[in-house]
Amino acid sequence: MTEISTGPDRPVNANPHPSGSVLTDCVAAAIHAPSLHNSQPWRFRIRDGVVDVYADHSRQLEVLDPLGRELLISVGAAVFTLRLAIRREGHLPELRTFPDEAEPDLVARVTAGRRAEPTPGVEALAAAIAHRHTNRWPFTRSVVPADAIEQLAEAARFEAATLTVAGAASRTAILGLAEAADRRLRAQGGYRAELTRWTLPGTGRRDGVPPSAIGPWSAMETLPIRDFGLLQPHLQRSVERFEPYPTIMILATAGDSPRHWLQAGQALQRVLLTATRLHLATTPISQPVEIPDVREALTNTREGSWAQMILRVGYGPPATATPRRPLAEVLLSPASEPGE
Template structure:
């Protein structure tokens, strides 16, 4: 196996989305195996005390690594949580056998550098049913369910999003943690820069986090977002590390498929960061748990967020 190929695939994996662009992952190449680790030092203690969102972020990186390997002509094998004695070792990914990639695999990989979280207003165009079905198939492929909110449930989600924001704003350390990941620092290669924050929702229709609360911009103004946002709930059967990892892989597959269809996307986590609100979006009796919300639509291109250099995330084998 050509190590340089694995290095290129790891570099692609670092383009995955993560909470506050915290990039909570590390990689190690050992022979023909890429080990993917969670980086607990990059967990957000206030928002993510259990590490659920950290694991979802690492899952997104695992899927991106898989997609890059597949497009390079290899069918990847994945072993999750392979060593109970090393809990931060989330997955081992290895190319199992060579196979020519199909059009779908090539399209997924082509979407990796183009996918960006879009916090700007979307136009009012409806997401076609055919596109929604493809996104639902993408989630199902990774063992998750993607449910599009109807008018009534969308209203509930928007209301829950406002409630979640109010509760988070009162949580001790919340603003300090936001500031940690939005503070402009020369040469910074992580966090959410001002260019990626976008305007604030003047009508409060979108249940998104307002990073501008701590990163004030004199030119930042309220804008009208879409009146009837398309919001999807990504859920899994079960709610432990394995399911969180699967949710991250499903989320990234959905985001890349959406990007390939020229849809703009916004992962939304606020409503699932408050336990009582997350339960409302879930169905605990049946064991199905909401892991992430995703806003879908059509909008202007979003600014890319920075990524740490490979030397900071790839350990020597």
């Protein structure tokens, strides 16, 4: 895979690989990708115009994500952001997934290829990286325009995934499944302990979900947004009415292997950045795809479609950014091992 397709290429004279500092800046952009519970399960290595991307399984959520599916979706989101950042720097990114069987945690190798001037579409999408935040606040009742919905669906198609809007009946069914999945997760052994790991604040903590990003209580409990304040009763949280008829979209891939999960993450990030560019707010709703039999109800294997993520899309107030680990924690030296 090469180009971040947001318009026709405008090639310029070929130049050597970008400097290490330029690629470091690209990695700095990549770590702004979304991840389950803001776990940031990725590491990077830079050498000779190439960035290797590793899955960091020490940050896997064993209760919610025993197979590592959501971990790879998170890493895939970082891979797309890295590709986009390299493209913004004027190089065509070349992607190889799982390039070395001897290194199973090496999930992607992104090479800064030939020079090509970034298109306006690339510039606009890249500008959204720093402004994309998960929004757990109520959205307005404004209808998302059909043109915007099509642009989101097109963004998913660019990354070989599908994004479909749930009709009224499907939306009701999906929200019901999500609510049921949320109840089952809360009753699952280890769920609260895992939630504690990623939500309770700590001195200087640069991961997890901080109190500022938790959002309000839902007055009518109409939306199954994960309650990150479950274990923090001391929080002074407002009670709000959420939109009664949210726009719900299903992101799906044509298979359900680790490669497809990585692909889903790239599609997810492209969709989220496109939504940000369109001034839309987004909330990933992952509970329905975290319970196998609930996820199966959202999946149509006859048509070769596996549900990977549910998205809530609309117009909402500005959301709070979540912290990011410093580069020193995620950037490997050229000679080090990923687990060091």
